[in-house]
Amino acid sequence: MRTSEFIAALAADPVPEPIRLGRRVAAALAIGFLGSVAIYALLMGPRPDIADAVQTMRFNLKFVDAFAFALPSLLLTLRLARPDAKPRAIALWLLAPLILLAAGVAVELVVVPSNEWMSRLVGHHSMFCMRMIPLLAAPILAALMIALRAGAPLHPGLTGALAGASSAGIAALLYASHCPDDSPLFVATWYPLATLICMGVGALAGRRFLAW
Amino acid sequence: MMTASIAGDEGAYRRLLEDIGRSVRAMARGAFARAGVGDADVEDAVQETLLAIHLKRHTWDPGQPLAPWVYAIARHKVVDALRRRGRRKVEPLENFEEFLAAPEPEDPHALSDARKLLETLAPRQRDIVTSISLDGQSIAATAKRLSMSEVAVRVALHRALKSLGAAWRRSVE
Numbered sequence: 001m002r003t004s005e006f007i008a009a010l011a012a013d014p015v016p017e018p019i020r021l022g023r024r025v026a027a028a029l030a031i032g033f034l035g036s037v038a039i040y041a042l043l044m045g046p047r048p049d050i051a052d053a054v055q056t057m058r059f060n061l062k063f064v065d066a067f068a069f070a071l072p073s074l075l076l077t078l079r080l081a082r083p084d085a086k087p088r089a090i091a092l093w094l095l096a097p098l099i100l101l102a103a104g105v106a107v108e109l110v111v112v113p114s115n116e117w118m119s120r121l122v123g124h125h126s127m128f129c130m131r132m133i134p135l136l137a138a139p140i141l142a143a144l145m146i147a148l149r150a151g152a153p154l155h156p157g158l159t160g161a162l163a164g165a166s167s168a169g170i171a172a173l174l175y176a177s178h179c180p181d182d183s184p185l186f187v188a189t190w191y192p193l194a195t196l197i198c199m200g201v202g203a204l205a206g207r208r209f210l211a212w
Numbered sequence: 213m214m215t216a217s218i219a220g221d222e223g224a225y226r227r228l229l230e231d232i233g234r235s236v237r238a239m240a241r242g243a244f245a246r247a248g249v250g251d252a253d254v255e256d257a258v259q260e261t262l263l264a265i266h267l268k269r270h271t272w273d274p275g276q277p278l279a280p281w282v283y284a285i286a287r288h289k290v291v292d293a294l295r296r297r298g299r300r301k302v303e304p305l306e307n308f309e310e311f312l313a314a315p316e317p318e319d320p321h322a323l324s325d326a327r328k329l330l331e332t333l334a335p336r337q338r339d340i341v342t343s344i345s346l347d348g349q350s351i352a353a354t355a356k357r358l359s360m361s362e363v364a365v366r367v368a369l370h371r372a373l374k375s376l377g378a379a380w381r382r383s384v385e
Contacts, residue, residue, distance in 0.1 A: 010266045
């Protein structure tokens, strides 16, 4: 086909309803989150002593960490979905949850005697955590992937990995209210491992589904 | 101009795509020359870029300048084309399209090859290629029959011919 004919064909294409990427992603998040909440309600639910737990710093810090991770991941994902993305400033915000985690660990190492470090790190539910965060993240990641197919990321793998990070961050918000392990030593070990699983899956899915 | 085009001004959109096409062609020529490959694939890369711009036009934020967005897409597609070019030797896509469009009756061998290649396509794609290239139906008629939009048929045809080209190259290499 000659290029001029090709252009004429494209120009003659009827104008569709405009796609709003931001809205699509927001809708996907809402649907995915409902799915996660359903899994959470079926398999987990809040821990029995949640009324006491919310009085403690360690418990609340988990939510701050997860939120500080989920928000910049999500904004960065959305930005990378456009081909002319300039991600720099938002990418720096991803350092915030890492600094927060490191600070929590440092304080924990000071206030807790060293013979308890290991038992706090291993916690009660490390393997459960590694399975449940990806499980809770799955519906969010799937919905995000579908929404992001309307985007045009120059780096589909990276964009997918960040979508995985976003979904893991949101899943961690839910999971944290179930998990009885509050020590920053536990959180800084197992939550990031679970997040890496989600990011790996996201990267593979991104390369597969977000390339254009 | 892009804003008018998105709003449905067909003439403005065509002029814009022609402008973009010229810039992308110049850019692709440069990139192909630097990579030391012939410019047989340049027009293909230009069309790929224009198609991507068309299909992804909603990812342009009207608050941002248009040129960096176009350039990002063009670079992405040209690099893609060069990468594909690196993996093969010949580029007979245009020829192949004609070969499909006008099968010589006295060369049944070519036709049966084409039919065999067609079987590598997805059913919908195969239907479109058969209808347009082999049976000589118009795009509008095919679109109507399959209840697809015309451009969807064109896009599917374009893609199907590309994968046919790739399958044919694999079979002769």
